């Protein structure tokens with residue numbers, strides 16, 4: 001069964017095939033309105049459950065639109081409205097859902113929930129973000145980089161800020177797609193060692209640097225994300241803001257990167273905190289393409305999951 005749970009657990013050649021398929025499907029839709037179906041309807045007759053235990057704008061809408069463009073149908077469910085939030089086990093939920101739907105996308109808190117869903121479901125399960133990783137986002141980010149700058153292999157990606165779930169999937173992608181990765185942020189918010197080791201074992205050069213300007217030097221891509229994630233306690237907000245302020249991505253920091261460097265942010269962004277509006281709306285930024293590419297990347301992921 002092709003579950004799409006994480007970048008490091010998906011074969012590198014399969015990841016490459018998914019990116020190529022996404023690019024081809026995007027190309028084939030040029031000039032079409034969003035509601036127009038694709039020429040091919042590989043999800044015709046398929047039902048997809050999109051389950052959210054956390055808020056979402058991009059993941060929710062891009063999966064829903066993507067399924068419909070490919071001829072399938074969706075139901076968008078919130079975890080709290082399901083028995084999932086009221087004591088029914090994940091395993092039992094997985095068994096029941098598998099009798100109704102052909103594919104499950106789940107955004108949740110602890111990654112054990114998605115792992116258990118995948119273990120007991122008899123249909124593919126896609127990780128739509130956990131506290132620990134966000135693989136669909138990074139597939140869209142790789143697609144976006146390559147659209148603008150060609151192969152990402154051998155490039156230098158710099159992550160500034162919190163070594164969070166999105167950073168984790170980026171590090172895994174460094175190993176799988178063969179690019180170098182520098183993290184710059186305070187030591188207490190370093191990415192997990194496991195992901196650093198994974199990328200290094202695959203041959204990527206991974207650096208952890210405390211000085212943001214030195215880290216960004218020569219970067220092909222600068223990435224950041226919110227300083228406080230959905231699973232973080234709001235009580236940490238003030239301390240994190242103080243710790244992370246030196247790692248704000250602003251014009252001065254972007255000036256140290258390569259002149260043709262790109263800037264990415266998975267969004268939602270907190271303007272003037274982790275990134276300034278001047279960078280978000282400036283010449284390096286590809287954030288809107290990045291958001292659009294969630295749609296194309298996830299369509300390719302769903303096709304891969306279903307083998308259609």
Ligand code: CP
Pocket residue numbers: 055056057058059060129137266267268
């Ligand atoms: N980037 C991302 O996953 O956005 P949403 O939280 O809006 O889905």
Ligand code: NVA
Pocket residue numbers: 129164165166225226228229230231266267268
């Ligand atoms: N790190 C963020 C990503 C949101 C898409 C969070 O988990 O809240």
